[in-house]
Amino acid sequence: NAGVTQTPKFRILKIGQSMTLQCTQDMNHNYMYWYRQDPGMGLKLIYYSVGAGITDKGEVPNGYNVSRSTTEDFPLRLELAAPSQTSVYFCASSLSGMSGRSDGELFFGEGSRLTVL
Amino acid sequence: LAKTTQPISMDSYEGQEVNITCSHNNIATNDYITWYQQFPSQGPRFIIQGYKTKVTNEVASLFIPADRKSSTLSLPRVSLSDTAVYYCPGGGNKLTFGTGTQLKVEL
Incomplete structure (x- = not known):
């Protein structure tokens, strides 16, 4: 199993450009998450999904969009990139959530480092 | 969101036992408690989880x-x-991480 795979690993964008960060998992996990981590800071939840066709906002959703058409894929779309979106983006997945279940362990991808100039 | 509170940083020396405490003031009845570890330039890695009392694993x-x-x-x-x-x-299913505790271990 590859686990959680993120592409690209690095990307430089110009202000106003758009792009999609890809995330795919091969563990048949229901839950998927997108986080961003600014230098020296903790992780902030952008969006999450509890299953195909279901997504919900996290702490910092503005400027981003997601979709979950399949169990495996959870792409993150950046529209009109801004310097404030310069960050490392982590995708994660889990079999279940942390509420009422003991199998909610998160598996993280290696991250996508995005710079907006 | 049910946020947690933990110390920003801790220092220790090799061979010592380190205890990091987290406050879960708004934890929901059904939520499990988990801990993760993150090294620079890597995603967080699961360490341990529990619901109540004591849990021990190899780490x-x-x-x-x-x-x-x-x-x-x-x-x-x-x-x-x-x-x-x-x-x-x-945060239960809407898992929020916060800033974490930076542990520095010295010789």
Whole structure:
């Protein structure tokens, strides 16, 4: 199993450009998450999904969009990139959530480092 | 969102036991408590989880009191390689991580 795979690993964008960060998992996990981590800071939840066709906002959703058409894929779309979106983006997945279940362990991808100039 | 509170940083020496405490003031009845470890330029890695009392695995122990308002991650005999950021995320299914605790282990 590859686990959680993120592409690209690095990307430089110009202000106003758009792009999609890809995330795919091969563990048949229901839950998927997108986080961003600014230098020296903790992780902030952008969006999450509890299953195909279901997504919900996290702490910092503005400027981003997601979709979950399949169990495996959870792409993150950046529209009109801004310097404030310069960050490392982590995708994660889990079999279940942390509420009422003991199998909610998160598996993280290696991250996508995005710079907006 | 059920946020957690933990110390920003801690220092220790090799061979010592380190205890990091997290406050879970708004934890929901059904939520499990988990801890993660993150090294620079890597995604967080799961360490341990529990619901109440004490849980131990090959890496750490987790102590959760009866009221579940806090949890303590215990790392026995730390080494330099345990230098990392440790998180106790909250929020149930909407898992939020916060800033974590930067543990620095020295010789």
